[in-house]
Amino acid sequence: MTATALHPSEKKTVSPGPHNRPRRRRRRPANDQASWPVAVLGWLGSLVLFSPIAYMLLKSFQTETDAASPSPKLVFHPTLEHYRSTFQAGFWAYAGNSIVVAVVSTILVLLLATPAAYALSVRPVRKTQDVLFFFISTKMMPVAAGIIPIYVVAQHLHLLNTVVVLLILHLGMNLPLAVWMIRSFLQEVPGEVLEAAAIDGAGRIRIMRSIVLPLVRPGLWSTALLCCVFSWNEYFYAVNLTTTTSTLPLFMQKFLSFGELYTAQVAAVATVVSIPVVILGWVCQRSLVRGLLFGAVK
Amino acid sequence: MTTISQPAVPVKSPTRRGSWSRRAPLLPALVITLVLTQIPFALTIWYSLQHWNLLNPGHKGFAGLDNFRTTFGDDTFWKAIKNTVVLTGGATIASMLVGLVLAMLLQKKFPGRGIARTLAITPFFVMPVAVTLFWRSAMFDPSFGLLGWLTDSVGLPRVNWLSEQSMLSIIMITSWRWTPFAMLVLLAGLQALPDDQLEAARVDGANWWQQFRNVVLPHLRPFLELTALLLSMNIIQTFGEIALLTAGGPAFGTTNITYYVYLRAFNSFDFGTASAYGLVTLVLTIALALPALRLLSGIFQKEGRR
Numbered sequence: 001m002t003a004t005a006l007h008p009s010e011k012k013t014v015s016p017g018p019h020n021r022p023r024r025r026r027r028r029p030a031n032d033q034a035s036w037p038v039a040v041l042g043w044l045g046s047l048v049l050f051s052p053i054a055y056m057l058l059k060s061f062q063t064e065t066d067a068a069s070p071s072p073k074l075v076f077h078p079t080l081e082h083y084r085s086t087f088q089a090g091f092w093a094y095a096g097n098s099i100v101v102a103v104v105s106t107i108l109v110l111l112l113a114t115p116a117a118y119a120l121s122v123r124p125v126r127k128t129q130d131v132l133f134f135f136i137s138t139k140m141m142p143v144a145a146g147i148i149p150i151y152v153v154a155q156h157l158h159l160l161n162t163v164v165v166l167l168i169l170h171l172g173m174n175l176p177l178a179v180w181m182i183r184s185f186l187q188e189v190p191g192e193v194l195e196a197a198a199i200d201g202a203g204r205i206r207i208m209r210s211i212v213l214p215l216v217r218p219g220l221w222s223t224a225l226l227c228c229v230f231s232w233n234e235y236f237y238a239v240n241l242t243t244t245t246s247t248l249p250l251f252m253q254k255f256l257s258f259g260e261l262y263t264a265q266v267a268a269v270a271t272v273v274s275i276p277v278v279i280l281g282w283v284c285q286r287s288l289v290r291g292l293l294f295g296a297v298k
Numbered sequence: 299m300t301t302i303s304q305p306a307v308p309v310k311s312p313t314r315r316g317s318w319s320r321r322a323p324l325l326p327a328l329v330i331t332l333v334l335t336q337i338p339f340a341l342t343i344w345y346s347l348q349h350w351n352l353l354n355p356g357h358k359g360f361a362g363l364d365n366f367r368t369t370f371g372d373d374t375f376w377k378a379i380k381n382t383v384v385l386t387g388g389a390t391i392a393s394m395l396v397g398l399v400l401a402m403l404l405q406k407k408f409p410g411r412g413i414a415r416t417l418a419i420t421p422f423f424v425m426p427v428a429v430t431l432f433w434r435s436a437m438f439d440p441s442f443g444l445l446g447w448l449t450d451s452v453g454l455p456r457v458n459w460l461s462e463q464s465m466l467s468i469i470m471i472t473s474w475r476w477t478p479f480a481m482l483v484l485l486a487g488l489q490a491l492p493d494d495q496l497e498a499a500r501v502d503g504a505n506w507w508q509q510f511r512n513v514v515l516p517h518l519r520p521f522l523e524l525t526a527l528l529l530s531m532n533i534i535q536t537f538g539e540i541a542l543l544t545a546g547g548p549a550f551g552t553t554n555i556t557y558y559v560y561l562r563a564f565n566s567f568d569f570g571t572a573s574a575y576g577l578v579t580l581v582l583t584i585a586l587a588l589p590a591l592r593l594l595s596g597i598f599q600k601e602g603r604r
Contacts, residue, residue, distance in 0.1 A: 072447060119322075
């Protein structure tokens with residue numbers, strides 16, 4: 001671990017050299033096997049975190065009468081009634097909007113953030129620190145502080161209650177995080193590799209395409225995953241700027257009025273709207289862990 | 299100014315042309331971020347100096363510092379700030395502690411570890427609005443909720459969570475959602491710990507606690523800092539949970555600044571004062587966040603040297 005923390009004001013550039021090469025990670029030896037109490041506690045902790053979701057799944061298949069019993073009912077006649085009524089309540093329109101907003105904004109974020117991160121890392125511009133600082137500082141802004149002008153501008157541009165306004169705002173919401181994450185992944189690409197490629201006569205775009213991007217692919221995946229999750233679940237802009245043409249959190253909110261009485265119905269809707277990102281998260285968890293490990297800090 | 303043909307490798311003093319071709323890839327992202335964050339910011343400043351209440355359209359015009367006087371004189375606003383600190387601090391610390399313990403458990407190999415980890419990270423992916431509504435009726439409800447059944451089973455008195463322990467309820471659901479994220483980052487950190495260090499400590503006869511204190515914790519420090527930063531940045535914006543669980547109550551006891559500005563703007567339609575609230579919030583947040591940002595910049599410096 002390098003213990004030499006530099007003060008932010010010291011703009012010190014260290015030329016690439018062997019002593020700065022990222023430390024190679026070694027495979028862990030076999031003594032990493034958990035003792036049984038650790039295994040039991042690990043399982044227990046995971047199950048506790050998951051239990052509300054398991055409970056939600058369980059309730060979604062119950063009738064309202066079963067769901068309203070004061071003690072958890074584990075034996076019951078399962079029913080799909082609530083799933084049926086979920087899809088009949090106009091689910092697909094909202095789902096379509098959610099997919100468009102999440103997918104398009106994530107693609108745009110990656111397209112914009114990757115070159116920016118590249119400019120900030122592999123080929124640093126002057127004042128890199130300041131620019132990074134600026135990007136991350138926008139994430140500190142409370143969303144509430146900007147909502148009134150956004151509302152007024154959207155109204156003037158006739159963008160209220162449209163998918164476009166959410167798309168733009170989700171782009172703005174995720175872009176700083178993505179620049180910052182992708183840059184830290186790019187930092188991991190050893191400078192020597194790039195130099196070698198440049199000496200071999202590879203152009204900038206070729207280096208990017210055939211060396212840099214494949215190396216940071218897990219990082220890009222985890223960035224995309226996080227952007228997708230944040231966009232899919234975003235509620236504040238949706239509730240303030242859209243009403244009928246909106247995304248799934250607002251569809252969910254329609255069930256608020258009878259939330260107290262219809263637990264099973266709420267459970268079914270909640271399950272349906274959550275499933276796409278949950279599956280995406282499960283599938284991509286390896287790249288998420290690797291991505292965070294890769295880029296977070298060394 | 300000397301002009302050299304395109305340098306093949308990065309050089310320290312770029313030519314003008316070189317530096318522009320380097321900056322160009324940055325520009326689209328930078329411009330979009332500038333437009334989407336700084337224009338609302340500038341307009342917020344402008345609005346905060348205006349009398350502008352949609353319910354009172356006759357009274358419009360320059361307000362000077364009136365709105366700020368209202369903001370600073372408003373006890374509820376200060377209460378909201380206090381709530382924000384309690385909620386953000388509480389949920390961040392809780393998520394990090396539980397996340398750390400879980401990461402340490404799941405770092406070791408055991409049967410079904412992959413499945414256990416998959417289950418543990420799921421709360422981070424489920425839609426917050428959806429699970430919040432579910433928690434409201436199936437977990438927190440005083441007569442039907444699972445928590446009530448649990449407290450009964452261990453012989454504790456029933457708690458009406460959302461009205462008696464409203465802040466605790468919100469901290470609980472927020473930490474539940476963010477713990478998996480903390481766990482993921484910290485797990486990544488633990489897996490990056492080089493074995494030779496622990497090996498050396500073991501050879502020196504260090505017990506579990508000494509290994510943890512002297513090897514694991516120092517190694518994890520940057521990861522812990524990063525986790526704290528990312529969590530607080532996100533939890534400070536908490537809105538849905540408050541809106542759907544307690545609507546900020548009782549007696550503004552769970553109103554955080556995000557929710558309070560929302561109430562001002564979209565319930566009282568007082569855009570002028572709401573902008574002032576937003577602006578003061580922004581300044582206070584930045585004042586609180588500056589130490590965190592400096593910390594982050596320290597991390598950049600450490601990993602950025604190459």
